[in-house]
Amino acid sequence: xxxxxxxxxxxxRLKKEKNAIIMAHYYQVNQIQDIADFVGDSLALAQQSAKxxxxxxxxxxxxxxxxxxxxxxxxxxxxxxDLNAGCSLADSCPAPEFAEFIAKxxxxxxxxxxxxxxxxxxxxxxxVTSTNAVHIINSIPEDQPIIxxxxxxxxxYLQSISGRKMVLWDGACHVHEKFxxxxxxxxxxxxQDALLLAHPECKKPLLVMADFIGSTAALLNYSKxxxxxxxxxxxxxxxxxxxxxxxxxxxxxxxxxxxxxxGCNDCEFMKLNTLEKIYLALKNELPEINxxxxxxxxxxxxxxxxxxxxx
Ligand code: 13P
Numbered sequence: 001x002x003x004x005x006x007x008x009x010x011x012x013r014l015k016k017e018k019n020a021i022i023m024a025h026y027y028q029v030n031q032i033q034d035i036a037d038f039v040g041d042s043l044a045l046a047q048q049s050a051k052x053x054x055x056x057x058x059x060x061x062x063x064x065x066x067x068x069x070x071x072x073x074x075x076x077x078x079x080x081x082d083l084n085a086g087c088s089l090a091d092s093c094p095a096p097e098f099a100e101f102i103a104k105x106x107x108x109x110x111x112x113x114x115x116x117x118x119x120x121x122x123x124x125x126x127x128v129t130s131t132n133a134v135h136i137i138n139s140i141p142e143d144q145p146i147i148x149x150x151x152x153x154x155x156x157y158l159q160s161i162s163g164r165k166m167v168l169w170d171g172a173c174h175v176h177e178k179f180x181x182x183x184x185x186x187x188x189x190x191x192q193d194a195l196l197l198a199h200p201e202c203k204k205p206l207l208v209m210a211d212f213i214g215s216t217a218a219l220l221n222y223s224k225x226x227x228x229x230x231x232x233x234x235x236x237x238x239x240x241x242x243x244x245x246x247x248x249x250x251x252x253x254x255x256x257x258x259x260x261x262x263g264c265n266d267c268e269f270m271k272l273n274t275l276e277k278i279y280l281a282l283k284n285e286l287p288e289i290n291x292x293x294x295x296x297x298x299x300x301x302x303x304x305x306x307x308x309x310x311x
Contacts (some may be wrong), residue, residue, distance in 0.1 A: 092171030093150030095119035122298035130215035
């Protein structure tokens, strides 16, 4: 890439020329969130990709988000900035093993978190995101046993909120699992006026300390409407950009992970995406997400069910 190229201008030019839309997850770097046409949580990205009239969707997030967009919009070209931007949670649940797990627990409704591959979605009865999971679990008849995967922390949290006993797949998000409870206890002591906001993918000892638990969108909304002015934020630190933009006078402290000196917790896969890669993806219309029709037809059913219930 020519060093003198103004990437933001070029991306905007390509977007117009190709009728493309850039959708970004809250965990993207600030510059990508700022150039995106739409920034949202997993649910909002899926809803938006189902209704956009753009010809090209560039999904700046991780691969399962691009897959979900392609499943919902098969006639559109779905591009991602970097095919290496996977998801540890989706990777913790390979489809063949998950199929065996389902076979060992016959008669269960299979509920999966959206952080899965298309192949795992195809094995599911209904997909959830952290925004709608409680609502969807509560909509399943009480006598119906449930398998939930792949996130054991979200699964445990859903069991405690809904009172439903579920068979859980043993997966986790490596970012949300590595917050340091001790460092957060110390931070709370230092900032006694701060509220702790946590994503339900965090481990239980952290969730029991939290003042508010929710999806990225729920944490953002809570920080906007709260009359408190200081928050310790226990999710990927990218979300703080929108929190700070919405509430410039409030203070947001990233919750620290166990193993870092930088003090904040980043997903290295989310952070693989850059403005340069977005420019190249739009210019070359690559890398593109494609899903075989047979798989797509199976995977869309549980996503549609989720979208119907979430409307
Ligand atoms: P939400 O954006 O739905 O809160 O999920 C966070 C996440 O795990 C993204 O990979």
